[in-house]
Every structure is written in structure tokens, then in C-alpha cells.
Amino acid sequence: MATLTEASYYSRNIIKYGSIVVVILLAIRIGVAVFTTWWKRLHPPPPPPVTVEFGKLPALFPSTEKPEIKFRLETATGKLGEFGPQALVYLIPAKRGNLLALERATDLAKKMEFISEPTNSGTLYRWTKDKPLPSSLEIDIVSGDFTFDANWRVEPQLLTTSIAPSESEAIASARGWLSGMGLLEDDLEVGETRVTYLKVLGTDVVIAASPSEAQFVRVDLFRVNLEDARILPSNPDDGLVFVVALGSRYGRSQVVHGEYRYFPVDYTQTATYPLISVDTAWKRLAEGKAFLAILPKDLSEIAIRKVSLDYFDPPEAGLFLQPIFVFEGDGGFVGYVAAVSDEWIQE
Numbered sequence: 649m650a651t652l653t654e655a656s657y658y659s660r661n662i663i664k665y666g667s668i669v670v671v672i673l674l675a676i677r678i679g680v681a682v683f684t685t686w687w688k689r690l691h692p693p694p695p696p697p698v699t700v701e702f703g704k705l706p707a708l709f710p711s712t713e714k715p716e717i718k719f720r721l722e723t724a725t726g727k728l729g730e731f732g733p734q735a736l737v738y739l740i741p742a743k744r745g746n747l748l749a750l751e752r753a754t755d756l757a758k759k760m761e762f763i764s765e766p767t768n769s770g771t772l773y774r775w776t777k778d779k780p781l782p783s784s785l786e787i788d789i790v791s792g793d794f795t796f797d798a799n800w801r802v803e804p805q806l807l808t809t810s811i812a813p814s815e816s817e818a819i820a821s822a823r824g825w826l827s828g829m830g831l832l833e834d835d836l837e838v839g840e841t842r843v844t845y846l847k848v849l850g851t852d853v854v855i856a857a858s859p860s861e862a863q864f865v866r867v868d869l870f871r872v873n874l875e876d877a878r879i880l881p882s883n884p885d886d887g888l889v890f891v892v893a894l895g896s897r898y899g900r901s902q903v904v905h906g907e908y909r910y911f912p913v914d915y916t917q918t919a920t921y922p923l924i925s926v927d928t929a930w931k932r933l934a935e936g937k938a939f940l941a942i943l944p945k946d947l948s949e950i951a952i953r954k955v956s957l958d959y960f961d962p963p964e965a966g967l968f969l970q971p972i973f974v975f976e977g978d979g980g981f982v983g984y985v986a987a988v989s990d991e992w993i994q995e
Contacts, residue, residue: 698734701919704994705737705968708960708986714936715943719977721930722951728926731957735971735987738874738959739917742966749789757785759829760796781904791965796906800894806902807848812862812895815843821901822867822891826908833910836889839872846892864904866892871913871961878958879969884941884982888961911965921971922989926955929973929985937985944979952977960984 721728753773757766762775762785775785783798800806813821819841826832845862846853856862868887871879881888888910893901932938933952944950954976959969971987986993 696920698920698922700921700992702737702739702968704992705921705970705988707993708962708970708972709939709984714938714940716936717943717947718949719934719975720949720951722953722977723955724953728930729955731923731926731973734920734922735957736918737921737971737988738969739914740911740962740965740967740969741914743791743911752792753787753789756787756794756829756831760785791911792908794906794908796903798902798904800904806894807863810863810895812845812856812859812865813893813901814859818843818865818867818893818901821893821903822869825891825903825906826869826889831889831908831910833912835872835913836869836910840870840878842868842870842885842887844868862895864892864894865901866890874959874969877971878956878974879961880941880958880972880974880984881961882939882941882963909963913969921992923957923971923987924989926957926973929987930955930975932985933975933983938975938983939985940981940983942980942982944981947979947981950977950979950981952981957987960986 723729750773754766757763757775762777762783764775764777766773766775768774771788771790773787773789775787777783781798781800782802783796785794785796787794812818822841823832823837826836844866845856845859846864846866847856847862848854848864853864859865868885868890870881870887873879889908890906891903892905893903895901952975954974956974956976957971958974960972961969973985973987975981975983975985
């Protein structure tokens with residue numbers, strides 16, 4: 649029978665050598681994990697094959713003569729960035745006219761208190777009314793696009809009582825105006841908004857230096873981002889929908905202009921397409937083969953500060969949300985380069 653001294657001796661050795669074994673096993677486990685991470689970084693698994701289920705896609709931007717501009721890369725890292733070899737493309741279903749198109753447009757006009765008979769030119773219908781301000785409403789009954797405009801100039805006293813609302817109030821007012829007509833779609837409800845304060849200067853409406861001197865407020869609404877990717881129209885400053893409201897010292901804004909160019913995207917209908925490299929996109933920008941969405945005046949050389957992979961919002965339905973490389977730089981410059989590989993673009 650082991651004595652207490654022997655038991656103590658063996659216990660100490662078991663603890664000692666057991667601890668060493670545990671440390672060794674832990675070190676092996678950490679080493680395997682580090683090696684595996686390193687190996688995967690050097691040998692990443694190939695992406696799944698592209699599906700290209702929509703066939704060849706329409707070209708995004710027309711070929712036009714580009715101004716002579718030199719670009720230099722000055723991002724935070726000094727590099728263009730890393731982007732995957734493929735990306736999703738989303739279907740935008742085409743809108744087709746039917747027997748109910750005029751009825752839907754008439755219902756929308758009634759919600760905006762236009763009750764007179766419209767005039768039309770083809771698919772474009774126009775309503776007018778005199779109160780509370782002389783106003784017009786033009787609706788394309790096929791696309792559903794519309795423009796509302798109220799002539800506030802006939803009552804200049806409105807400007808003397810005008811106090812522009814806060815940003816949150818302006819956004820709520822714009823979304824409320826759309827919601828009242830059943831037009832506040834999900835991606836507009838949660839998407840980005842941009843508020844611009846405006847004032848009257850002579851016969852023009854210009855950007856106000858501060859909200860305190862503004863008489864109008866413009867709210868632009870954009871689609872919600874696709875994860876980290878933005879969905880950008882031809883002019884990234886203009887939303888698919890925008891509303892201009894005249895403020896009031898009595899706390900209620902009056903919409904005096906609105907434009908609606910929204911069409912739904914079917915986010916369930918997707919296909920993957922191969923992309924050009926970001927280096928190729930940079931070369932095309934330098935060669936003048938980019939769409940210059942915002943081009944500052946009087947600049948012959950522009951530093952590019954940011955490069956991203958986003959999506960282009962086409963001007964009409966029946967097309968696709970396609971990925972684009974976006975270059976942003978000095979003076980508010982924004983340039984787009986189509987990202988889908990040339991072999992999958994229609995000539």
C-alpha cells in the first residue's frame with residue numbers, strides 16, 4: 649500500500665506532466681489553426697462557376713466623347729482595393745401597359761385631388777387644377793412615372809411665412825406624402841435619404857447656405873443598399889424619387905413639386921457574372937472610357953480618393969441591376985465603369 653509520501657510524489661508528477669501534455673496539445677492546435685489560415689489565404693478555394701442565366705446583358709453607358717482629364721490614385725491605402733472575380737446581377741421586370749393602367753393613373757390623380765378630365769399625348773396623361781395652387785400632374789400610364797408641380801409663385805406671400813422644417817421632419821413629410829398615395833415602397837422606406845435646403849434668389853431657386861435662411865426643402869429618396877453596395881442612378885445626387893416642400897411657420901409643409909421614377913427590382917431573380925479586374929477599370933477610366941456621373945468644372949487633373957464596387961440604377965424598367973466600379977475624387981467627381989466582363993455584354 650502506497651504511503652502518503654509516495655501518493656504525494658505521484659500526484660505531483662501527474663499534475664506536472666499532465667500540464668505539459670495539455671500545453672503541447674494546445675500549442676499543436678494553435679499551430680494547426682494558424683497554418684490552416686495561412687494556407688487558405690495563399691490557396692483560396694475557387695469561386696463557384698458563374699451562372700450567367702440572363703445571357704448577354706445590355707451595355708450600360710453610351711460611347712461619347714470624353715474630356716481630356718488626367719487621374720492620379722490617392723486612396724487612403726494608395727491602392728485600388730481588392731474585389732471578387734464575380735458578382736450578382738438582379739432582374740428588373742419590364743412594365744407593360746394594360747387595360748387597368750389608365751384606371752390606376754386616374755386613381756392616383758384623385759388621391760392628389762385632381763378630378764378634371766386629363767389630356768394625353770400617347771401614354772403621357774396630364775391633369776390640372778386651380779386650388780389650393782395652380783397645379784399640374786403628368787403620369788406615364790405604362791411606366792408609372794409622374795411629375796407633380798404646383799405654381800407657388802402666384803402667391804408670393806407664401807414665402808414670407810415659410811420656415812423650412814428640420815431634416816427629420818422633412819423626411820417624414822416626404823415619406824408621408826408618398827405613403828398617402830400608396831407609393832412608399834419598402835426599399836424607399838428604409839433606403840438612404842438626402843435633404844437639401846433651398847431659397848429663392850431673384851427668379852431662381854438655389855441652394856441655401858443654412859436651414860435658417862431656407863424657404864424650401866428637397867428630399868431625395870434612394871433604394872436601400874445591397875449589403876455594402878450602393879445602388880446609384882446616372883446622377884448620384886438625384887434620388888429615384890424627390891419631393892420639394894414649402895415650409896411653414898405653422899408647422900405644416902406643403903409639397904410644391906415631386907418627381908417619381910421608381911420601378912421595382914426582383915431581388916429573388918439573380919445570376920452571377922464574371923467581372924473585369926479593378927486594374928482594367930482604372931485603365932478604362934484613364935483612357936476616357938468611363939461614364940462621368942459628376943464632372944467638376946475647370947479641373948484638368950483629378951485625384952481619386954475612393955474606389956468601390958456598387959450597382960447602377962438604370963433609367964427604365966426591363967433592364968438589370970449591374971455592378972459598376974465607382975471612382976470618387978476631388979471636386980465631387982464621380983465616374984462609373986461597367987464591371988461585367990466584356991464577353992457578357994451585348995455589342
